[in-house]
Amino acid sequence: MTWLSAKLKKSASIVLATTLIAGLAAGCSDSDNGKGGSATPSPETSPSASPSPSSPGSSGDKITIRFAYNWTGADPKASYFEGKLKEYEAKHPEISFKFEATPGEEHRTKIKVDTTAGNLPDIFTYWLGPVNLKPLVDANEILDMDEYLSKSDTVKKEQYTDIAWSFFDIGGKKYGLPLEAFKGFFMANRELFQKYNLEYPKTYDELTQVAKVFNDNGIVPFSMGSKNGQPSHLFFSYLAYQFQNGFDDAQKIPQTYQYDTDAVRKAAQAVAQMKADGIFPSDTVANGDWGPQLSLYNEEKAAMVYEFPWMIGNVKQEIVDKTDLIDFPALEGSVVDPSSYTIGAVAMGLLINRKSFEDPAKQQALVDFADFINSDEVLGEVAKGGLFPAKQMELDPSTLSPLYAKAMEFTKNQNVWPHHESYVPDSNAYSVILSSLDELFAGFVSPEDYVSKTQKALDKAK
Numbered sequence: 346m347t348w349l350s351a352k353l354k355k356s357a358s359i360v361l362a363t364t365l366i367a368g369l370a371a372g373c374s375d376s377d378n379g380k381g382g383s384a385t386p387s388p389e390t391s392p393s394a395s396p397s398p399s400s401p402g403s404s405g406d407k408i409t410i411r412f413a414y415n416w417t418g419a420d421p422k423a424s425y426f427e428g429k430l431k432e433y434e435a436k437h438p439e440i441s442f443k444f445e446a447t448p449g450e451e452h453r454t455k456i457k458v459d460t461t462a463g464n465l466p467d468i469f470t471y472w473l474g475p476v477n478l479k480p481l482v483d484a485n486e487i488l489d490m491d492e493y494l495s496k497s498d499t500v501k502k503e504q505y506t507d508i509a510w511s512f513f514d515i516g517g518k519k520y521g522l523p524l525e526a527f528k529g530f531f532m533a534n535r536e537l538f539q540k541y542n543l544e545y546p547k548t549y550d551e552l553t554q555v556a557k558v559f560n561d562n563g564i565v566p567f568s569m570g571s572k573n574g575q576p577s578h579l580f581f582s583y584l585a586y587q588f589q590n591g592f593d594d595a596q597k598i599p600q601t602y603q604y605d606t607d608a609v610r611k612a613a614q615a616v617a618q619m620k621a622d623g624i625f626p627s628d629t630v631a632n633g634d635w636g637p638q639l640s641l642y643n644e645e646k647a648a649m650v651y652e653f654p655w656m657i658g659n660v661k662q663e664i665v666d667k668t669d670l671i672d673f674p675a676l677e678g679s680v681v682d683p684s685s686y687t688i689g690a691v692a693m694g695l696l697i698n699r700k701s702f703e704d705p706a707k708q709q710a711l712v713d714f715a716d717f718i719n720s721d722e723v724l725g726e727v728a729k730g731g732l733f734p735a736k737q738m739e740l741d742p743s744t745l746s747p748l749y750a751k752a753m754e755f756t757k758n759q760n761v762w763p764h765h766e767s768y769v770p771d772s773n774a775y776s777v778i779l780s781s782l783d784e785l786f787a788g789f790v791s792p793e794d795y796v797s798k799t800q801k802a803l804d805k806a807k
Contacts, residue, residue, distance in 0.1 A: 412443070413445040569624075570629040633783070
């Protein structure tokens with residue numbers, strides 16, 4: 346089975362995006378967009394004014410609903426999503442909406458600050474897994490979504506697979522509604538390879554040969570950097586899962602707290618070797634994060650790149666026309682075919698403030714708004730900007746970008762395995778992993794020191 350299947354209904358010409366989750370069970374997680382930008386929403390991009398504490402009746406007789414999200418700014422999904430928010434706001438003059446838009450990782454910081462200040466939004470998008478959700482659950486801040494589902498007339502548990510729900514499971518309860526899923530894919534500039542008479546590499550030896558030719562001609566072989574662990578944490582998991590028990594070991598982390606495994610050690614050694622062989626940009630920090638990483642590829646200064654759905658809308662059309670999707674080469678000593686799997690998970694979910702939901706003046710408004718966000722209408726519209734819906738639903742292929750369709754087709758038969766972030770149970774430990782990845786990719790620490798440092802952080806979290 347596969348996690349994302351793309352089939353055309355001949356009668357309706359509709360892509361069945363049965364979506365992104367269905368085959369994860371066969372294989373068994375930024376998504377942050379990380380594009381940067383101002384933390385203060387601008388009038389041009391944010392549908393309404395920025396934050397103020399919520400309280401019933403704070404705008405005359407209107408109910409005030411604060412909604413925080415990060416599909417804004419340079420995110421290709423922003424115009425589609427924020428357009429729908431404006432439509433909903435216009436249809437509901439009885440509600441005073443406060444839309445609080447912060448891009449990429451700034452959204453995570455915003456939610457943490459709001460939580461500390463006792464000023465959590467009424468409803469907000471957020472990342473999955475215990476590393477992100479457990480602090481909110483422990484503080485009794487967010488709603489068990491079974492309570493929402495019991496009130497909703499349109500959103501049902503059955504519209505999502507058990508695997509999708511599992512990413513929001515803390516102590517047997519569901520603390521988020523699956524919203525956005527993702528799968529990774531490797532892109533190569535066909536014309537650059539043809540210009541230098543090169544074939545796409547299948548083995549590591551071939552990769553080093555290709556890298557030498559590109560480096561000799563001033564081209565970065567593979568655009569992969571690491572800034573705050575972006576996007577390196579996803580690539581590192583992809584490497585680790587090539588080795589014996591790599592994925593199995595990752596799934597056991599919530600019980601074992603063991604990050605120091607043979608597969609992780611070999612992946613760290615592989616990163617150091619790739620750095621030494623000139624596979625990456627010379628400055629992996631400056632070329633880390635999602636924008637700089639893609640920029641090298643968009644400007645044809647890099648021959649290959651590792652991308653995810655939230656970046657699809659930022660790839661120049663002339664570059665899309667020159668792009669093939671390829672399998673990453675097998676590493677020395679690997680035992681798992683790298684073409685058989687991809688890294689993916691549910692990236693974002695919709696969370697509801699427990700206290701807000703228990704406010705009788707707000708409850709129905711929150712239910713209706715959550716129904717709207719998770720409607721086929723909204724998710725189908727935002728898919729035009731690169732959203733892979735976590736919900737099982739149908740998408741009209743005529744509205745999708747060519748690269749979106751190509752990625753769906755290329756990955757449809759691959760197992761989808763969540764990255765380590767889905768399994769590390771402690772946020773402080775995972776922060777150490779992300780910062781240590783920056784050091785590893787930059788060559789500032791040895792593979793042995795990287796593994797030792799990260800394992801110590803998990804040991805401390807036990």
